[in-house]
Amino acid sequence: MTARRHPRPVVPLLAAAAALAASPAGADDVTARARALHREAIVVDAHLDAPDQLADKWADVARRGATDHFDLPRAAEGGLTAPFFSIYVAAGYAAGGAARRAFELIDLTRRVVDGHPKEMVLATSTAEIRAAKQAGKLGVLMGLEGGHAIEDSLGVMRELYRAGVRYITLTHTNTNHWADSSGPFYEADFDPKRYVVHGGLSAFGREVVKEMNRLGMIVDISHVSDATVDDVLAVSRAPVMASHSSCRAIADMPRNLTDDQIKRIAAAGGVVMINFGSTFLDQKTWDWLKTAAAKIRPEWIRLRAKHKGNPAAFAAATTALWSGVGARPRAPWTKVIEHIEHVIRVAGEDAVGLGTDYDGVPDPPIGLEDVSLLPKVTEELLRRGHSEARVKKVLGENFLAFFARVEATRARLAKEPPSAAVYRK
Numbered sequence: 021m022t023a024r025r026h027p028r029p030v031v032p033l034l035a036a037a038a039a040l041a042a043s044p045a046g047a048d049d050v051t052a053r054a055r056a057l058h059r060e061a062i063v064v065d066a067h068l069d070a071p072d073q074l075a076d077k078w079a080d081v082a083r084r085g086a087t088d089h090f091d092l093p094r095a096a097e098g099g100l101t102a103p104f105f106s107i108y109v110a111a112g113y114a115a116g117g118a119a120r121r122a123f124e125l126i127d128l129t130r131r132v133v134d135g136h137p138k139e140m141v142l143a144t145s146t147a148e149i150r151a152a153k154q155a156g157k158l159g160v161l162m163g164l165e166g167g168h169a170i171e172d173s174l175g176v177m178r179e180l181y182r183a184g185v186r187y188i189t190l191t192h193t194n195t196n197h198w199a200d201s202s203g204p205f206y207e208a209d210f211d212p213k214r215y216v217v218h219g220g221l222s223a224f225g226r227e228v229v230k231e232m233n234r235l236g237m238i239v240d241i242s243h244v245s246d247a248t249v250d251d252v253l254a255v256s257r258a259p260v261m262a263s264h265s266s267c268r269a270i271a272d273m274p275r276n277l278t279d280d281q282i283k284r285i286a287a288a289g290g291v292v293m294i295n296f297g298s299t300f301l302d303q304k305t306w307d308w309l310k311t312a313a314a315k316i317r318p319e320w321i322r323l324r325a326k327h328k329g330n331p332a333a334f335a336a337a338t339t340a341l342w343s344g345v346g347a348r349p350r351a352p353w354t355k356v357i358e359h360i361e362h363v364i365r366v367a368g369e370d371a372v373g374l375g376t377d378y379d380g381v382p383d384p385p386i387g388l389e390d391v392s393l394l395p396k397v398t399e400e401l402l403r404r405g406h407s408e409a410r411v412k413k414v415l416g417e418n419f420l421a422f423f424a425r426v427e428a429t430r431a432r433l434a435k436e437p438p439s440a441a442v443y444r445k
């Protein structure tokens with residue numbers, strides 16, 4: 021989940037249809053190889069925001085168009101094996117009800133999966149992802165987005181693990197009581213300094229990370245500040261992941277990772293899962309957003325004061341304000357490939373995967389509008405000369421190997437007692 025408060029652009033269905041129609045006509049050796057490889061491969065998406073959309077507006081996922089970017093027919097066309105449904109708890113819940121929201125979305129995810137037992141199964145481990153593939157089902161995992169949803173309690177965190185959650189994004193756009201966030205980059209008066217409270221992780225935040233390692237809960241550093249990344253890498257006993265972040269070297273925005281961060285995450289056995297939002301992919305889109313934000317900033321600040329204490333009214337007013345600045349330019353889909361190749365160049369072929377942020381971003385790239393189009397990634401990587409083994413790594417094997425290392429850390433720490441650390445103001 022990134023910036024849902026932006027108006028959603030109309031998905032150009034014609035472009036998607038044209039791309040699909042074009043492939044049989046241009047079918048050649050690579051196309052055939054790509055199809056076979058994609059069918060065989062385990063395809064992991066580390067961040068899919070369908071639950072939040074379904075909570076807003078319930079729909080049967082068997083029906084095409086159930087959410088913006090996901091449903092079972094499109095997931096089947098896309099060859100998707102294992103999406104992490106995001107248990108996204110918005111920053112606003114930090115004021116109250118965050119854990120409740122998390123458990124409601126876990127319940128929602130289970131209802132979705134239970135409603136389609138022939139097509140879907142809940143997965144909580146590498147073995148269960150592989151079993152789902154064998155059974156020809158979509159293996160749905162859960163990742164909690166927004167560390168404030170543990171409500172500063174390691175007991176709540178352990179219950180989330182028992183409920184099936186397998187990663188926690190330490191912060192969303194809000195700095196919580198124990199970790200600094202990179203902040204809400206899409207707000208017109210965004211000032212990163214306002215989100216620096218602990219200078220990274222607090223002492224309790226370090227306990228949270230260590231307890232996550234013991235549990236086998238993946239530590240996700242998407243959304244956190246650069247100082248928090250440093251602290252996490254210093255304290256974590258397991259490798260860590262960025263579930264939906266791309267490369268700052270290509271699109272220089274705060275939610276993306278520097279080459280140095282990518283290298284250190286990879287050196288520790290972690291993975292970087294590429295975000296498909298145009299703002300994350302393309303410097304042009306990011307520059308457009310910055311220019312537009314500067315234009316609306318005075319009015320934004322006025323609205324913030326006017327609607328103080330009424331976040332719903334403020335959200336509605338700023339959405340209207342954004343819609344007045346015109347359509348955000350979208351990236352070409354091949355930018356996704358550039359980011360994948362960049363991580364491979366900087367940190368090697370074992371460090372990269374996919375974390376689309378579908379249903380969470382308003383601006384997927386032109387040509388990769390939803391999950392049904394994922395086979396294009398496979399075909400393009402092959403076309404650019406990447407080996408079949410490498411393409412399988414990018415699609416899912418890198419994530420599985422990483423998750424296995426997190427599971428191995430859990431096994432190694434099995435004798436350690438649960439942490440008794442308690443948050444104090």
Ligand SMILES: [Zn+2]
Nearest residue numbers: 021022165264
């Ligand atoms: Zn997010």
